[in-house]
Amino acid sequence: xxxxxxxxxxxxxxxxxxxNLEHLKNGLPEYINDKREAAxxxxxxxxFPHKKVEKYKYTDMNPAFEKQYRTYIQPKKxxxxxxxxxxxxxxxxxxxxxxxxxxxxxxxKTPQKQLPNGVIISSFREAANKYPDLIDAHYNGYADTExxxxxxxxxxxxxxxxxxxxxxxxxxxxxxQIINLLMDEEDGLSxxxxxxxxxxxxxxxxIVCDHTLSGNNFxxxxxxxxxxxxxxxxxxxxxxxxxxxxxxxxxxxxxxxxDSNVSANTIxxxxxxxRNNFFxxxxxxxxxNQTLGLYLxxxxxxxxxxxxxxxxxxxxxxxxxxxxxxxxxxTGAFNGRILVxxxxxxxxxYQSNNNILLTNDAKxxxxxxxxxxxxxxxCSHGGTSGQLNEDAMFYLRSRGLPHKExxxxxxxxxxxxxxxxIKIEPLKERIHELVxxxxxxxxxxxxxxxxxxGEPGKN
Amino acid sequence: xxxxxxLHSVIEGNEILKGIDLxxxxxxxxxxxxxxxxxxxxxxxxxxxKDIFEITEGEIIYEGKNLMxxxxxxxxxxxxxxxxxxxxxxxxxxxxxxLKTALNEQRKHKGLEPIKSSDFLxxxxxxxxxxxxxxxxxxxxxxxxxxxxxxxRNEIFQMAMLNPRLSILDETxxxxxxxxxxxxAHGVNTLRSDDNxxxxxxxxxxxxxxxxxxxxxxxxxxxxxxxxxxxxxxELEEKGYxxxxxxxxxx
Numbered sequence: 001x002x003x004x005x006x007x008x009x010x011x012x013x014x015x016x017x018x019x020n021l022e023h024l025k026n027g028l029p030e031y032i033n034d035k036r037e038a039a040x041x042x043x044x045x046x047x048f049p050h051k052k053v054e055k056y057k058y059t060d061m062n063p064a065f066e067k068q069y070r071t072y073i074q075p076k077k078x079x080x081x082x083x084x085x086x087x088x089x090x091x092x093x094x095x096x097x098x099x100x101x102x103x104x105x106x107x108x109k110t111p112q113k114q115l116p117n118g119v120i121i122s123s124f125r126e127a128a129n130k131y132p133d134l135i136d137a138h139y140n141g142y143a144d145t146e147x148x149x150x151x152x153x154x155x156x157x158x159x160x161x162x163x164x165x166x167x168x169x170x171x172x173x174x175x176x177q178i179i180n181l182l183m184d185e186e187d188g189l190s191x192x193x194x195x196x197x198x199x200x201x202x203x204x205x206x207i208v209c210d211h212t213l214s215g216n217n218f219x220x221x222x223x224x225x226x227x228x229x230x231x232x233x234x235x236x237x238x239x240x241x242x243x244x245x246x247x248x249x250x251x252x253x254x255x256x257x258x259d260s261n262v263s264a265n266t267i268x269x270x271x272x273x274x275r276n277n278f279f280x281x282x283x284x285x286x287x288x289n290q291t292l293g294l295y296l297x298x299x300x301x302x303x304x305x306x307x308x309x310x311x312x313x314x315x316x317x318x319x320x321x322x323x324x325x326x327x328x329x330x331t332g333a334f335n336g337r338i339l340v341x342x343x344x345x346x347x348x349x350y351q352s353n354n355n356i357l358l359t360n361d362a363k364x365x366x367x368x369x370x371x372x373x374x375x376x377x378x379c380s381h382g383g384t385s386g387q388l389n390e391d392a393m394f395y396l397r398s399r400g401l402p403h404k405e406x407x408x409x410x411x412x413x414x415x416x417x418x419x420x421x422i423k424i425e426p427l428k429e430r431i432h433e434l435v436x437x438x439x440x441x442x443x444x445x446x447x448x449x450x451x452x453x454g455e456p457g458k459n
Numbered sequence: 460x461x462x463x464x465x466l467h468s469v470i471e472g473n474e475i476l477k478g479i480d481l482x483x484x485x486x487x488x489x490x491x492x493x494x495x496x497x498x499x500x501x502x503x504x505x506x507x508x509k510d511i512f513e514i515t516e517g518e519i520i521y522e523g524k525n526l527m528x529x530x531x532x533x534x535x536x537x538x539x540x541x542x543x544x545x546x547x548x549x550x551x552x553x554x555x556x557x558l559k560t561a562l563n564e565q566r567k568h569k570g571l572e573p574i575k576s577s578d579f580l581x582x583x584x585x586x587x588x589x590x591x592x593x594x595x596x597x598x599x600x601x602x603x604x605x606x607x608x609x610x611x612r613n614e615i616f617q618m619a620m621l622n623p624r625l626s627i628l629d630e631t632x633x634x635x636x637x638x639x640x641x642x643x644a645h646g647v648n649t650l651r652s653d654d655n656x657x658x659x660x661x662x663x664x665x666x667x668x669x670x671x672x673x674x675x676x677x678x679x680x681x682x683x684x685x686x687x688x689x690x691x692x693x694e695l696e697e698k699g700y701x702x703x704x705x706x707x708x709x710x
Binding site: 392394396398399409 | 507508509511530531532534535536540541543546547549550551552557558560561564565568600601617621
């Protein structure tokens with residue numbers, strides 16, 4: 001990355017793009033590469049989102065991109081086996097594990113590419129060459145590179161990520177677990193690109209875990225496109241647990257066909273600045289979408305969730321539920337947009353955002369947006385930000401529970417509404433445990449990681 | 460056991476309790492009756508330590524200690540129990556875990572080890588039988604989805620589990636049908652001993668057919684205006700609270 005600070009910030013990234021264009025294209029097919037230049041131009045027109053951009057009113061992305069990073073335009077060479085230093089420690093969680101190291105697919109010792117039923121889990125890069133027709137039919141078909149400059153930037157730079165394919169009528173035997181690991185001796189920027197294609201009547205469960213394994217400042221700007229075919233079922237879970245010196249931007253573009261069912265739970269435990277974008281398009285009748293989030297922030301963390309729920313056809317149902325506990329001087333934002341297009345009669349779309357602010361300095365900005373063009377719909381939104389329920393506190397204390405215990409029990413119960421929706425039992429139990437520890441202030445991200453690298457953002 | 464002297468209490472500038480005097484001895488059951496808005500529930504809340512009420516005058520001595528200096532949880536550990544008029548629904552908090560935590564906090568206070576799981580479950584079964592709760596509490600959140608009657612029985616169930624020395628039952632009878640009322644009364648009577656005391660706060664005399672009080676007090680406009688034995692309750696039921704209002708006005 002160039003170091004000339006006199007250049008406009010976006011020029012720095014655009015220049016870097018053109019300097020490395022041939023390298024970026026290297027090893028990837030034409031149908032991926034021919035989207036790059038249009039994408040960088042779109043990015044160049046808009047630049048990085050800042051607070052004057054409505055969708056980013058509470059989160060300026062510029063400072064994160066102003067820092068100098070190594071950009072991972074090639075995989076990092078490591079001279080040890082990742083499996084030796086990182087093990088997922090969720091007991092009894094039986095999954096197909098794939099690792100991304102700094103955004104690049106990491107070949108495990110035990111590759112699990114041979115899956116029954118014709119299911120494919122592989123490197124996006126490899127799949128792009130191997131299954132061009134399959135990928136070309138979906139790649140960049142849902143991501144919005146025209147309006148979303150960060151998605152455009154990702155599209156310009158995308159080189160690797162995870163590709164998941166579940167053929168028609170197939171049900172995956174166990175969940176796919178994608179572990180995003182960030183590890184380096186210097187600060188780094190990762191822009192991986194995932195694509196999940198679920199054909200008609202297929203079923204899959206996906207778990208995404210985000211971890212940092214070294215104390216450097218990392219910036220991630222990832223894009224995941226998901227196609228959920230007719231009558232397909234997807235249960236998506238994400239656990240964000242990067243250290244507080246990191247910035248994570250996650251852009252998910254999900255397209256649902258008729259009769260499909262999607263539930264997505266995003267649990268944010270740690271991370272300095274987290275911005276999650278969920279673009280959910282219900283592109284057929286009788287779709288069901290449940291998009292849930294739980295964020296626990298303290299110190300100077302900032303967590304911003306943006307949801308765009310697009311009802312394009314009649315008779316679909318969506319529910320957004322985001323809950324947060326904010327401590328110290330942490331800040332949060334929630335912007336949930338429900339768009340009901342003219343044809344989408346009999347839509348049911350609900351949204352709620354509830355927050356507990358533990359200090360007077362913690363802040364939450366919650367903004368619902370309902371844009372409804374159909375006349376026969378049932379939509380609602382609601383939000384609360386406040387302290388714990390005084391009556392419940394008194395009830396618990398009047399039975400002998402100390403103030404702090406009562407408080408924890410209520411926070412835990414508050415969080416439960418989201419955690420309870422996780423359908424993978426061992427994961428649910430583990431999240432319960434992590435959330436409880438987190439609320440007790442006992443969970444530093446490091447205490448179950450073997451690296452003990454320290455958390456720069458925490459001091 | 461409990462002595463309240465000239466208690467005055469204020470909420471948001473309004474004086475609700477205007478000089479209460481009350482003495483409750485071990486082994487006694489006291490009934491406090493009175494019309495709506497007379498300060499009955501305020502008195503119950505003040506005794507349990509709800510801090511939205513400010514005590515402006517007077518004192519409360521419990522077992523020789525100044526109760527007003529104690530937090531609600533300390534009071535609970537010292538053996539005070541409030542049966543809520545409106546038990547709070549707490550979604551997500553498991554009834555059983557909550558009760559176990561509460562019981563263990565009280566045991567810790569007494570210098571006892573945490574209760575063994577098997578003993579705890581046995582106790583839960585016994586006490587559930589006492590108040591005829593037949594649902595499985597293990598999977599339920601505190602009061603969530605409980606019917607009105609179930610909530611009240613759940614209060615008596617908790618009382619049975621925690622075995623308090625002084626129980627204050629705030630309108631536990633309101634909204635109960637006669638069967639539920641009998642169940643609640645049976646629970647209270649069974650738990651009664653020479654060592655503990657109970658204050659029953661009620662609007663109606665009906666419960667007192669099943670739980671015979673030693674003393675009956677009438678609370679009116681923040682003061683105890685009349686005290687007597689169980690016959691006072693019957694007299695009140697017949698003549699209504701207007702009768703007392705006139706008597707008070709005549710003074």
